Amino acid sequence: MSLWRRLRERLGGAKAPGGAPPVNDGAGDDDVAPPAGERGRSAGGARAAASTRAGAPTTRARPAPRGGDAGDDIARLRSAGTRAGPATDEVIAILRRARGTLREADAVAQLVAAMEERVLPDPVRVACADLLAARGDEQGALRVLEGAALREAVSGPRAARAQPVSSTAGLVLAADLYAAMGQLPRALGAIERVLVREIGAPGARERHQRWRAALGAERPAAPRLDDVTVVAPSAAKSPFRLLREVARGGAGVVYEAEDDVLGRRVGFKVYHGRGSDRAHLTREARLAAALAGPGIVRVFDVDPDEGWIALEWIARGSVRDVLRSGDAAALAPVARWARPLARALARIHERGYVHADVKPANVLLRHLGEPVLTDFGLARPLGAPSAGGSPGYVSPERLAGRPSDPRDDVYGYGRVLEDVLVRLDPLGAEDLSPWKELSLRCLGPDHERPQDGAALVRAAC
Known part of the structure; x- marks a missing residue:
């Protein structure tokens, strides 16, 4: 009926x-x-x-x-x-x-x-x-x-x-x-x-x-204004010279830093808890290294005891940085970065993992056609209990306590698309209808979403 x-x-x-x-x-x-x-x-x-x-x-x-x-x-x-x-x-x-x-x-x-x-x-x-x-x-x-x-x-x-x-x-x-x-x-x-x-x-x-x-959800920890006094001293025990702070979150702070020996820039991430975050940091570094390849951030060095990890430096920054700068037009055409991002998620899912924190701040841009996923701190094997998440980018099913599932990453992907499309739509740079439909499909009922990264790749083509 x-x-x-x-x-x-x-x-x-x-x-x-x-x-x-x-x-x-x-x-x-x-x-x-x-x-x-x-x-x-x-x-x-x-x-x-x-x-x-x-x-x-x-x-x-x-x-x-x-x-x-x-x-x-x-x-x-x-x-x-x-x-x-x-x-x-x-x-x-x-x-x-x-x-x-x-x-x-x-x-x-x-x-x-x-x-x-x-x-x-x-x-x-x-x-x-x-x-x-x-x-x-x-x-x-x-x-x-x-x-x-x-x-x-x-x-x-x-x-x-x-x-x-x-x-x-x-x-x-x-x-x-x-x-x-x-x-x-x-x-x-x-x-x-x-x-x-x-x-x-x-x-x-x-x-x-x-x-x-x-x-009964835990309230996300608010970043402390004095966190820099906690994390900066660890730089003295690293081979890097801090240049400037570029991002701050509940887990740690990311700096632009320089390797004086090799003469290269790195993204230097220092955890607020230093040694107490050893397991979290080790998991993040090992998983990023294990998944190394297209669409995954490169890891250069790590010190779990001092609580820092050195990642490749991506000067353009993240999708969030581009949106905050008011330069949303740089993200057009959408297909140039959205399709490679879907392929990166497909690789993660094929290896049996869920990223679990897909959001604009974690999608870096080597250039427009090469998005890179970073921050594997919340990543878990398929079916493992999930932990934490960024408000606004967590699927309803995960909020209800569902174990780690690729569809949670698909939901995050849809939210990234939504954030970008809302800024691009008034510019009229391209026909966004297919991407709007894909975004809404990713955010819709669980059974109607692409079931994993491979299905997302097919839907994005």
Whole structure:
């Protein structure tokens, strides 16, 4: 049974879209709101939040205007997304006018029927999902946000375009709905994507803290301002001369340094805990050395007792550095670095490991066509318990406690793509549609993602 028919049965809507869908003019017997018990059956928090965001009225049963105009408006929703149909702003205005009236169910049914035939813009889908959530249909709202309506109704090339919404408003609403349905890992994953993109998004940090606490997740350690006084002395026992600090994180600090003997630059990473991080540092160095080859950072030297590791120096820096510099255009065309990055992940997975920390800061660029993965401190064999992760880049399944799985790296890859595409899109440098689809597929339901790096390579070609 299609989503349209399921919703029609729940809402008591019009006939299926094959005959002429009747538009209720407010005068007939069908103009009856669902029973209060049906409308109130909801997980409450998501519905209230959704209604507040959309400016829904606090009272119900405001009768629709009688006459043909309102009915004509509702009927036009069926053609949303076509050249002759209403524009995005008009669709949203019609939904707002229908909200809280006896026309509400009809409006939703017409719009969902349109979604089963074509892809509608994110703002329209968010508005429709918001209205479904306000009616207490969290599952229906999520299906609209996740693009399930078109995927179920259509097979072939059009179905591939039915992707989850990626706007901030859509992600926040999806997060609230996941939380309302008890799917906290997915809720946390969605809100972390929002925070990485827009740290000041209203309510996002509060949700993040609350859901992390509910999951029992450890709070990531904040870097100390005085860490440099802890790690700098170890440089005296190394063959390198520190030039400048280039990156700082919870585990350690990376410097640009110079090997005075060989006359070459290196990336000198010093762990905050020095000797206490011996096992972590040893694993990182050994794994990077074992995986040596295209797409993997080169290791030159390591001292586990003093807590440092010397890596190849890559002057261009990371994808994060490029984005922060405001030079996102340097990352176009996307295929030049995204495909080699997928091949690097395929090599890691073929060797039986998961990187477990794929994010823009860990993708270095020797040049645009040669991305290099660094920081193997969290890498684990396939199936081993995972540990830690960078907020915003951890898959919902891993947040829920799943052992190390290649699909976690695929999720991180999708997030890297998303961060880049959000900056490139306004520049109009190339057609980004295929990469947007791949990113959303990587971030979508676990069973729909490429299953490992090899499948990701095929999807990226």
